[in-house]
Amino acid sequence: MQTEIPKIYSPESIEPYWARVWVEKELYRPVGDSVCKRFSLAIPPPNVTGSLHIGHMLEHTEIDILMRWHRMRGEDVLWLPGTDHASIATQMVVEQEIGREALPELAGRASATAAWRREGRRLRIEMGRKKFLERCWQWKEQSGGRIRKQMERLGTSVDWTRERFTMDAEYSRAVFQVFARLYKDGLIYRGTYIVNWCPRCGTAVSDLEVAHEERAGKLWYIRYPFEDGTGYVTVATTRPETMLGDTAVAVNPSDERYRQVVGSKLGLPLLKRVIPIVADEFVDPEFGTGAVKVTPAHDPNDFAIASRHNLRQLKILDEEGRMTEAAGPYQGLDRYKARERILDDLRAAGLLEREQDHDLSVGTCSRCKTVVEPILSKQWFMKMQPLAGAAIRAVEEGRIRIVPENYRKIYLDWMHNIHDWCISRQLWWGHRIPVWTCRHCGEVIVSEESPGTCPKCAGRSLQPETDVLDTWFSSALWPFATLGWPENTDDLRRYYPTDLMIMGFDILFFWGARMIMMGLKFMDDVPFRELYIHALVRDAERQKMSKTKGNVIDPLEVTEQYGTDAVRFALAISAAPGTDIAFSYDKIKSYRAFANKIWNAGRFIVMNLEQLAPEVRDRVSAATQAAPKDGFEPLPTEPALALADQWMFSRLAAVTTEIEEALAGYRFHEAAYKVYHFFWHEFCDWYLEWIKPEITRALGPEDSCNPWANLLLSFESALHLLHPFMPFITEELWHRLPNHADEVSISLRSFAMVSERAANPTAEEEFENIRSLVVAARNARAESGLQKEAVGARAASEDAAVLELCNVHRQTIQRLAGLESLEIVSGRLEGGIPITSAFEFQLVYEKQVDDEAERARLTKEKEKLEAGLARVKKQLENRSFLDRAPEDVVRKTENHRAELEVQFQKVVESLERLG
């Protein structure tokens, strides 16, 4: 009838079970009780491009720890899950998938991915928008399902009944409504400007999506002859192919070298077009030759110059990165091919004056690494400055607290320099921009559905917008759109503003900043009260994880191998705010060992509990059940055990507070370390060891069951503290404790069980005395090479209280230190080893120890003490120290000196005895 508990904890035998139970019982649906404090958080929705990676796992672990903690504090917790359609990323993945299906034979080749993407894009256009979107939805179902399964398996305590997707019908309605409002308010406009164009993705991208990369390049000096043949002006450029689109050369008006030629005409080499020389303040006379070629259609600065001087904009590069008709003989060439050809031709014409090495930063598409091209294009933009002010004030006034604090400044700097946002994308997967344009009168109609006729001229020919919105436009609405906005739902009223948002630094501007602006605009309140920025997970060598490097740690795989709890704990204990995490299998292994330790502590307790006579066991159960659900103190026991119980409960009370303080400050590493150290090195190493004889003995009806009750209550309290970090193993063990088999879940119990009244400084001090004695005895024994000998000891003190303490705990001391006997003496010992200044001990043994080794050890000890003593004495002789240092510091230093003196005396005595 006794269930055998395995010695080695096997997480796979329990984790899938509890993961399923938690979901099936809808345990993490908020109760919605307005009496309790509420705590809400909308998950950063993972992209439906694939599956979760270790970074997600860190994020989810951090959030889950906080959510479980808040829930255990009795708050009404909502953690809303969901996913993001990730417009561009998903479209690229699906295209590649289609390409792969079409060209399976390429698998394994280095260039396969690129080829599949190209082919996929071609096939996408061939199959048309409707069919392609069907494929995307299919992909979304698959990927979204996979993500949900992963999250369930990892035990994330979200409310699945409120799951959302950014392209759900209701969510999309919110997106369209926001677009319409912003358009009406004049914050969204359409216009032809220079945008970043990715030729490979075939769409415009925002400034944020461009990654600047330092590259070694060249500066080419090209001669532009005067039209009348009287000479030339030399310009310098890093992109010679753009010269085909030049419509002017600009110089600084104050530049003496060129003052005479402003207004003159130049003949553009190769194309023989005539272009003017204009004067513009933008030009830096120091750089290059002080004369700049102006390509309005392919450079934002040149675009600005052109608008000031009314210059023509000539587009010579198309959306594929090829030269257009305007490029004359170079038409159809790829941009880099054209560059080579043009340089050759210039060289041949003797117009390439020189070339010079020049490092430059090129903009690349952050998704596909292709060099992006600034290109003149008609796009939709959103004005950001009108929204930035409120978003700046919200953070400055502390209505949103950003943690760690250094990100606050980064946020504010970015906000102060914010530019308009290009929100249209030439993609299919995403929210179609809800606009129709009348082909007759040009009226722009913003409407979710096709309006049918033009409200202005009643024309029936309406041109629908085919672009979709930047994915971040919709995710910016996440905190309120997921709660039912624009309807004024109960959820929206109860859970907005959310209390917390956690994200990686990489999306602070993409997402964090924009959520703040949109929340303030549409809800008139911040989207979240605190924003915690978490670290990046790197590999053991601090390299970024990437598939190409092959150093990725797959959360599911590693979880299956070592257990979710171990991985979660390894992540949490590494997660110091503001620093990246070096993650390794070794690290996971050591926390798997911790899980095993917890398991065996539980196993030990449960096994011995089952050994008890049934009626005793019933009394133990009754005693634990009688204890209040929270706020309890140790039950009275006989003196030899009472100290351990009082100490344990006192430590529990202290550690509970420390963990709560750490979690409140997002110091996950500190909280995890505290609970780790407490459980292993206090609860197991000392408390369990101390009370072991009591719980391994058979109890009779006349015996008190209070020691057992104290053990069960303290173990249970420890499980509560561990639960947010290690939900699975704690849930399992908790259910194996008396009275819990049929209860729902430890996750719905209170976090802090032990009363603050359990704090007991006297017990802690007394315990510390005993512990020091035991440690010193073990130490002395090992150092003297007596580990295998039968050794006794004498403990001595002139303090009656200390002697009494030793007497009460004589058996415990002997057992823990492995001593044969313990004599307790009033007074001093010759050659004793000091525990404190009023407490000393010495070993008693028969074996002759090696005097030489002993002398060497003592001499080293003596030197150390001398050095310490000299330092302290010097400090205490320093008048300014005595005058200026606070009194308690001086007193402490004096005490320290006294202790050192005693120890020093002892060592000298011992040395003398050795002769």
Next chain:
RNA sequence: GGGCGGUUAGCUCAGUUGGUUAGAGCGUCUGCCUUACAAGCAGAAGGUCAUCCGUUCGAGCCGGAUACCGCCCACCA
């Protein structure tokens, strides 16, 4: 070009208002299969806190400079 972070034990990292002898995990060494746990127990060794200067009675911590590493932002052709 602007801004930020890091440099502490062999490795990975903590160190919260400046205050005794700077900590942990892993690794190493010694002794233990002690009836919860060898993924364990009991011990040990190992650091001029990157360098220099300063403030202070007192600096790993505060200020300045230098070196190396890393990150972010930026319309220098």
